Amino acid sequence: MIEERYPGNKETENRVQAKVILARCPYESRKNENVFGMRIQKYESDWQRTWAFKIDMEKAHNEGYDREITTGSFIPAADYPGCPYCGSKTIAQCSCGKSFCVKAERGYSLQQIKLTCPWCGQTGMYNAAESLNLEGGDF
Ligand SMILES: [Zn+2]
Ligand SMILES: [Zn+2]
Numbered sequence: 854m855i856e857e858r859y860p861g862n863k864e865t866e867n868r869v870q871a872k873v874i875l876a877r878c879p880y881e882s883r884k885n886e887n888v889f890g891m892r893i894q895k896y897e898s899d900w901q902r903t904w905a906f907k908i909d910m911e912k913a914h915n916e917g918y919d920r921e922i923t924t925g926s927f928i929p930a931a932d933y934p935g936c937p938y939c940g941s942k943t944i945a946q947c948s949c950g951k952s953f954c955v956k957a958e959r960g961y962s963l964q965q966i967k968l969t970c971p972w973c974g975q976t977g978m979y980n981a982a983e984s985l986n987l988e989g990g991d992f
Pocket of ligand 2: 947948949950951970971972973974975
């Protein structure tokens with residue numbers, strides 16, 4: 854498991870605004886082990902995803918990651934490795950505020966897709982083009 858530690862001193866915090874949020878992978882069959890952390894970094898007015906790593910819920914809770922709710926479009930950075938389970942670089946955000954990954958395919962971009970949030974079980978329609986930040990060519 855790869856972990857990152859962030860220095861707590863003020864100078865670093867002011868220079869780089871970064872934190873870790875949690876997401877779940879609905880494509881991972883072991884439902885208790887489908888959590889991953891995404892490191893996000895403030896980039897102008899939005900957040901950029903720079904890293905993703907597997908984590909278990911207990912550790913995530915101890916680190917306070919499960920209390921972190923951040924909204925935004927979370928653009929993947931050029932070297933963002935993707936979901937550690939399924940490799941997808943695309944995430945959807947549920948109205949509960951939690952994120953989960955989506956294997957978006959080209960051709961989905963003009964239609965709405967039905968997704969179930971693995972955090973709260975809510976099923977909703979997602980407009981692929983707007984909500985999922987589809988990147989062309991990766992899929
Ligand atoms: Zn995934
Ligand atoms: Zn949800």
